[in-house]
Amino acid sequence: MIKKNTVFLNGRKIGTYEFVQKAGSGHINFNGFDPYEAKLTxxxxxxxxxxxxxxxxxxxxxxxxxxxxxxxxxxxxxxxxxxxxxxxxxxxxxxxxxxxxxxxxxxxxxxx
The missing domain is CATH 1.10.10 (Arc Repressor Mutant, subunit A)
Structure with missing residues (x-):
């Protein structure tokens, strides 16, 4: 089983991924990305x-x-x-x- 890593953007959790690949020109690809579903209050x-x-x-x-x-x-x-x-x-x-x-x-x- 592959361990998932957490992705944060501006201090907020946005999802998890399995591994990252450099895509060139300052871009990266998150392979196995699963977006985080925020819960409403x-x-x-x-x-x-x-x-x-x-x-x-x-x-x-x-x-x-x-x-x-x-x-x-x-x-x-x-x-x-x-x-x-x-x-x-x-x-x-x-x-x-x-x-x-x-x-x-x-x-x-x-x-x-």
Whole structure:
């Protein structure tokens, strides 16, 4: 069995790999790379589920869903979860959620 090594980027764990090969010109290849899946906090999960509901069930655009969340139009429990997030977590949660939902909607539109 090959021992996995951990890859860090800017102090954050991003995955593991089996071995590294130099690819030239300052690049390297990680062979056997497995990305690390970050876990959402409970507050992030609540906000994400509300954003999904707002886009998928209520037919809001992803950006409208984010604006509604920021403006306090969400359920009280969702608003409290959003308030509990730090500013950095708020930005990242909303950015990733909006982009992910936008990409999903865009791919759904092209499949028709």
């Amino acid at each position: 409970d507050d992030q999960q609540i906000v994400l589920e509300w954003l999904k509901w707002s886009v998928e069930d209520q037919k809001n655009s992803p950006m409208d869903a984010v604006y509604l969340l920021i403006l306090g139009e969400a359920l009280i429990s969702v608003s409290l979860a959003y308030i509990a997030l730090t500013n950095r977590k708020k930005r990242k949660s909303c950015e990733y959620s909006a982009l992910g939902l936008w990409n999903r909607r865009k791919s759904d539109d092209t499949e028709v």
